[in-house]
Amino acid sequence: MRILEGEGVTKYFGGLAAISNVGFHVDQGEIVGLIGPNGAGKTTLFNLISAALVLNSGVIKFKGEKISGLKPHQVCRAGVARTFQSVKIFGNIPVLGNVLLGSLFGTSTGMSSADAAREAMESLEFVGLSTMRATPAKDLTLANQKRLEVARALATQPDLLLIDELIAGLNPTETAQAMELVTRIRDRGITILMIEHVMKAIMSICDRIIVLHHGEKIAEGTPQEITASKTVVEVYLGDQAYAGS
């Protein structure tokens, strides 16, 4: 079943087409990778799906219902949660408080504060940050702030999670842990669309990959098909396709 679908999605910044007539879909239960050169429009596409930006034309549907045109909080409550490439945490609020904002305000049905607290703690445990729950979020390392964003997103009980560069800045050992986290999220029944540059990670956990370049979709397919694509090698991967750590 198609959980997320975009048709003719277009976004201009001034005269520049940041996203140009892009069609895409994500099926329920998939892990889909979104890759492309720096400045290709990947984060912009996330911003359009999550309604942080309003598209100029096209339509985005979630579970068959149009979500383009909704407000960000409505998209979140409909079941689409996200993390941010440049982390957007509440630095002076403790870790648990950050996650609580997700469970209190982001779920579709709303929750009692006791349930929200329970949900927040469970999300923190799931990402492995429960021992830091009382620490102000700004005092976490960047890697942990990204995990905190995952916990906050999970606390909204999403059906689809958009992850923007979770693995950047992690060493290979930590990368393996982050990949395991993504797989565990999918095993909970949450569909995942993720932006990532670390090829080893993308290739090993994604079912399918979408490639953007200059705001256009230039390729789509399985990891094997993508690495075999001449265009993708030329504009994105470079000669040594597995150069990433």
Add this chain to the structure above:
Amino acid sequence: MLEVSNIDVFYGKIQALWGVSLRVDQEEIVALIGANGAGKTTLLNTIGGSLRPASGNVMFLGKKIAGLALPAIVESGIAHIPEGGKPFPDMSVRENLEMGAYPYRAWTRKEETLKQVYHIFPRLRERERQLARTLSGGEKQMLAMGRGLMSKPRLCLFDEPSYGLAPIILLELFRVIKSLREQGLTVFLIEQNVRHSLEIADRAYVMENGRITSEGKSKELLQNDHIKKAYLGL
């Protein structure tokens, strides 16, 4: 060229660095590796002058720089390229680059340096007139490197330069860092892309829990079992 002696650094009451010592010689490339939270960025921020050590000393070209104001440290020839780029968001790409050229030795040659930067990162030339806030994450990283180079530094401190860069640029990036040495620059580098950084570095230090736990030639560290297991994921 750079000598860090026995520094302790605190955030409030929490001690982040414990008696850290290291040295970087002229025209060396030295890498610092370690897990997230080990204290690598704290160390770089201390050398770069945005944090002050509670005790110990930092010497650069024979002069004490620990405790100096940031502009004086930049003026002395150190360029700190922070994690995530941190450009001036409401200035254009070109203005950001020009901001880097404020040290006296750099200002008179800024047009020439700008050409070199644009040669390394053609994308910055394409985006010359755009506000920095409109750049993608990877482009901000390129801008930060360019801004650092604009100061005509003698020592570059790189905090995860590969962060968020596409594979095709990543390869280019490591070539660029290596070529800086040929232009007479010295490089001290934090990088999670451990294999690549050890391949271009002469020597490396390993940091764990705020302490330097080992050091050596990069080639030897690449063969070290602990390093392989903990940092190369082998």
